[in-house]
Amino acid sequence: MDGFTYNNIFETKGIEYLAIIAFFLILVPFWVLLNRQVKISKQIEKALGILTSSVLKVPQGLFFSRLHTWTHLEKSGVAKVGMDDLLLHITGEVSFNKLIEPGEKVSKGDLMAEINHKGKNLKIYSPISGEVIEANPLLSKRPEILNEDPYLKGWMYKIKPTSWMADTNSYFLAEEASDWSRQELERFKDFLSSSMGKYSPDNANVILQDGGEICDQPLSELPDEVWQDFQKDFLSSKTLCHNANCFRNRE
Amino acid sequence: MNDQILPIGKDNDGKSIPKFLWSELKPRGKWLTPFNIISIPVICIGLVIIVIRFWKGLGAVTNLSQEVPWGLWIGFDVVTGVAFAGGAYVVTFMVYILNQQKYHSIVRVTVLNGFLAYVFYAGALLLDLGRPWNVINPIIGNNFGTSSVLFLVAWHFMLYMIAELIEFSPAIAEWLGARGARKILSGLTIGAVIFGITLSTLHQSGLGALYLMAKDKIHPLWYSEFIPILFLASSVFAGLSMVIFEGTISHKVFFDQISEKNHKAQEGIVHGLAKICAGAMFAYFFLQLLVFIHDKNWQYLNTPMGYWFLMEMIGFVILPMMLYFYSYRTNNQLLIRIAAILTMLGVILNRLNVTVIGFRWDAAVRYVPTIMEIVVTMTVIFIEIWVFRWIINRMPVLRESPEWAKKEN
Numbered sequence: 216m217d218g219f220t221y222n223n224i225f226e227t228k229g230i231e232y233l234a235i236i237a238f239f240l241i242l243v244p245f246w247v248l249l250n251r252q253v254k255i256s257k258q259i260e261k262a263l264g265i266l267t268s269s270v271l272k273v274p275q276g277l278f279f280s281r282l283h284t285w286t287h288l289e290k291s292g293v294a295k296v297g298m299d300d301l302l303l304h305i306t307g308e309v310s311f312n313k314l315i316e317p318g319e320k321v322s323k324g325d326l327m328a329e330i331n332h333k334g335k336n337l338k339i340y341s342p343i344s345g346e347v348i349e350a351n352p353l354l355s356k357r358p359e360i361l362n363e364d365p366y367l368k369g370w371m372y373k374i375k376p377t378s379w380m381a382d383t384n385s386y387f388l389a390e391e392a393s394d395w396s397r398q399e400l401e402r403f404k405d406f407l408s409s410s411m412g413k414y415s416p417d418n419a420n421v422i423l424q425d426g427g428e429i430c431d432q433p434l435s436e437l438p439d440e441v442w443q444d445f446q447k448d449f450l451s452s453k454t455l456c457h458n459a460n461c462f463r464n465r466e
Numbered sequence: 467m468n469d470q471i472l473p474i475g476k477d478n479d480g481k482s483i484p485k486f487l488w489s490e491l492k493p494r495g496k497w498l499t500p501f502n503i504i505s506i507p508v509i510c511i512g513l514v515i516i517v518i519r520f521w522k523g524l525g526a527v528t529n530l531s532q533e534v535p536w537g538l539w540i541g542f543d544v545v546t547g548v549a550f551a552g553g554a555y556v557v558t559f560m561v562y563i564l565n566q567q568k569y570h571s572i573v574r575v576t577v578l579n580g581f582l583a584y585v586f587y588a589g590a591l592l593l594d595l596g597r598p599w600n601v602i603n604p605i606i607g608n609n610f611g612t613s614s615v616l617f618l619v620a621w622h623f624m625l626y627m628i629a630e631l632i633e634f635s636p637a638i639a640e641w642l643g644a645r646g647a648r649k650i651l652s653g654l655t656i657g658a659v660i661f662g663i664t665l666s667t668l669h670q671s672g673l674g675a676l677y678l679m680a681k682d683k684i685h686p687l688w689y690s691e692f693i694p695i696l697f698l699a700s701s702v703f704a705g706l707s708m709v710i711f712e713g714t715i716s717h718k719v720f721f722d723q724i725s726e727k728n729h730k731a732q733e734g735i736v737h738g739l740a741k742i743c744a745g746a747m748f749a750y751f752f753l754q755l756l757v758f759i760h761d762k763n764w765q766y767l768n769t770p771m772g773y774w775f776l777m778e779m780i781g782f783v784i785l786p787m788m789l790y791f792y793s794y795r796t797n798n799q800l801l802i803r804i805a806a807i808l809t810m811l812g813v814i815l816n817r818l819n820v821t822v823i824g825f826r827w828d829a830a831v832r833y834v835p836t837i838m839e840i841v842v843t844m845t846v847i848f849i850e851i852w853v854f855r856w857i858i859n860r861m862p863v864l865r866e867s868p869e870w871a872k873k874e875n
Contacts, residue, residue, distance in 0.1 A: 230759050238752040245748060249741060249791060 271400070272300045273393045274366050278386040280342040282450050283399075285366065286386075288379060293348055295370040298330070298339060301396055302450075303362045305403060306332055307435030310358040311371070313350045320346050321374065323382050328371055330361075332435060335442040337450060343383065345376040399449070406448055407433060410441050474723055475860045477868045478643035486642065494859050505848040512845025515838045519593065527838040534826050536594065538835035541821030543590035543843055545673050546814050547583050549697065552705030554580025554630065555666035556742075562659045569735055571728045574637055574863045575716065576709055578854065581630040586850040588623050593842065615675045622669035629662040640871045641861040648871060671698040677820055685824035687766050687775040690757045693820065699753055703746040704813040706739045710806040720858055723865040733799060740794040740802045743809065747787035754779065771827060778819060782812025 277285040283302040288294045303309070309330040315321055327341040351370050353360055361369045376382065387395045434445060478486040519527045530537045557576045560566045592598045604611055604620040611617045632654050639648035674697030681689055690696075717724060717732055758764070766772045786808040793801035826833065858864055866872070 224760070227759050227762060231756055234752065234756055234759055242748070245791075246745070249744060249794060251795070 271304065271396055272366065273396050275389045275392070277366065277392070278342075278383045278388055279392045279395065280386050282340055282342070284339060284342045286342045286383065288376065292375065293373050294343060294345070294376045294379065296342055296372050296374060297365055297370045298361065299396070300365050301399055303365050304431060305434050306330065306337065307432030308332065308359060308362055311354040311361060313354070313371070315347050315350075315372070317347050317349055335439045337442060337446055339371075339450070341374070342386070343374060343376045344378050345374040348373040348375055403449070406445065410437070410444060474865055475862075477641050477862060479868070480643065483642050483644070490860050505852070508841060509845050509848050512842050515842050516593065516845070519842075524594075524596065527836065527842070529833055529836050529839070531833075533829055534833040536825070537822060537833055538839045538843060539590055539594040541818055542814070543846055544587050545821055546817040547587040547590070548670065548673055549701045549704040549813055549817060550708040550810070551580040551583035551587075552666065552670055552701035553709040554705065555663045556702055556705050557709065558633065558659045559663050562656055563663070568731070568738060571731055572709065572713060572735060574634065575713075575858075577630055577633045578857060578863055579708075579712060581627065581634055582850050582854055584623060584627050584630065586846055588627070590843075590846050615672055615678075619669055619672050619676070622665050622672065626662055626665045626669065629658045629665065632658040633662065637861050637863055640867050645870060649874065652874070667698060670701040671695060673697060674820075680825065683826050684820060685771050685827045686761065687763055687771060688820045688824040690761055692753070692757045696750070696753060696757065699746065699750045700813055700816065703743040703750065703809055706743050706746075707806040707809040707813075710736050710739055710803060711810060714803055716858070716864060720864050723858070725866055736799060736802055737794065737797055740790045740805065743805070744787055744790035744794055747783060747790065747809070751779075751783050751787065754783070771824070774819070774823075778812065778815050782808060782815055786812060
């Protein structure tokens with residue numbers, strides 16, 4: 216056994232406490248920075264204007280229809296409807312024409328709005344049936360809200376649904392919606408390549424195929440014929456032909 | 467590295483087990499691979515040296531003495547080897563307790579590694595004991611030795627090897643085609659996992675506790691009452707770095723066994739492990755800092771040993787930690803692997819500093835291991851790799867389980 220030694224542990228207590236406080240102070244930014252890696256690559260893609268599935272917002276509580284509209288039943292019993300982020304990223308900045316008024320009754324598949332970009336139109340169909348309670352007043356004053364915040368401030372109509380369960384039965388929710396969104400983006404890329412072949416080759420300049428990623432707002436500079444094709448392939452009852460809960464063909 | 471096309475191992479289906487085992491004993495693949503060419507002579511020489519060690523005694527092959535009774539075999543094989551086997555308890559904790567199924571595909575191979583590590587390093591411990599036949603005493607009671615930390619270490623090693631064997635046994639059952647046995651053994655898995663994790667925390671720190679009694683013999687920069695806690699904390703990232711390192715090699719060597727899905731998952735797994743290592747090393751660094759302040763060790767910094775200590779802390783703790791941090795953020799697989807290697811070197815350095823380099827650093831005649839000690843150390847490691855390769859080439863560890871087992875899952 217060695218001789219008795221006296222170790223005064225209190226001498227260093229002050230610095231030790233400071234070291235522990237420093238540890239926690241540094242730990243917080245350390246952990247935050249460590250976990251930020253996912254967000255940064257998304258921001259870079261956005262900054263470069265590249266449209267990939269990681270840039271798309273797919274909120275997990277909303278029902279998505281195959282025609283790129285979403286619907287969300289609020290606690291008050293009234294449902295909000297709007298357009299999804301993918302559609303608005305594809306078209307670019309659009310203005311909004313409302314075609315139904317509060318008080319009107321609308322059925323699933325009825326024409327409810329048009330979006331317009333430099334004279335090119337796309338028709339938007341209602342995802343649910345019910346009575347229109349309100350149209351979003353902000354959209355006529357500030358149509359850019361549609362593109363900035365399509366899920367919260369950019370809602371189109373408030374509708375009191377009459378057959379919510381039946382209407383939304385076949386819609387996508389949560390994980391399925393994210394997967395479907397990714398698939399639609401791929402389908403859109405194929406659509407672009409076949410469109411390029413169909414129409415004048417000049418249009419090829421606008422779409423930058425950088426390693427397979429298309430640049431943001433690809434439809435905005437393309438001619439009306441491509442918009443009409445897009446309407447047929449992505450936003451009409453033609454896309455729903457094999458589903459029992461199809462939109463009825465109102466055209 | 468492995469340019470031979472080995473037929474992928476098949477599990478027993480219907481054949482009698484003794485016949486199956488006999489057929490599995492046949493060697494597979496070429497004999498003259500680069501690894502074999504290096505390892506076979508080393509193993510042969512090492513076995514000869516081991517025979518001499520038991521015949522003529524420790525002094526005939528080592529530089530151990532009364533002053534320095536524990537040398538390279540304990541310092542490197544036992545203490546460092548067990549630290550690297552810590553990957554098993556961390557990965558099983560993440561998969562079975564935290565339910566992070568992302569790492570499920572590496573559980574079997576990590577548990578196998580851990581099991582083999584403990585078996586071989588407990589074996590290496592036998593080499594260093596003056597009277598190795600007494601190793602059974604803590605178990606059978608011929609003077610248990612309860613006042614020694616070694617009592618705890620002996621029991622823990624034995625129980626932990628049993629627990630890991632139980633965790634790994636479903637793979638053996640699948641290999642032998644024993645469906646009933648597999649069902650029973652799978653049911654025991656979660657119990658064995660919990661038992662194993664509990665044991666690990668104590669014996670990882672227990673190996674550090676072995677050195678608590680050597681207060682005057684270990685340099686103050688490495689001796690403290692907190693050695694056990696520091697050993698436990700560092701075993702987390704030591705084990706995970708070993709998992710990354712060994713996983714990289716296994717994926718190249720046993721390429722054709724691994725399914726497409728697991729190949730693709732490898733990057734994500736390595737990426738996730740890097741994050742955990744970064745966090746663990748951050749905490750470990752601050753623990754070291756606290757111990758440093760508590761023992762007022764700044765007085766030793768301006769000495770050769772002090773510089774050595776600073777090199778260990780800065781070059782092999784802070785640097786790999788920042789490398790892990792950066793490579794996790796940028797998802798750079800190469801940098802993660804470099805960080806893993808640096809971390810492993812740092813753990814080896816730390817353990818050797820406590821057990822060999824900092825141990826009796828002031829002796830008139832410093833202990834330096836003989837070439838024979840180094841050869842025996844390499845022998846132990848090479849034999850372990852041979853056994854590992856034998857098992858991987860036959861049992862469903864890296865390759866998929868047989869269909870009947872997958873259905874049961």
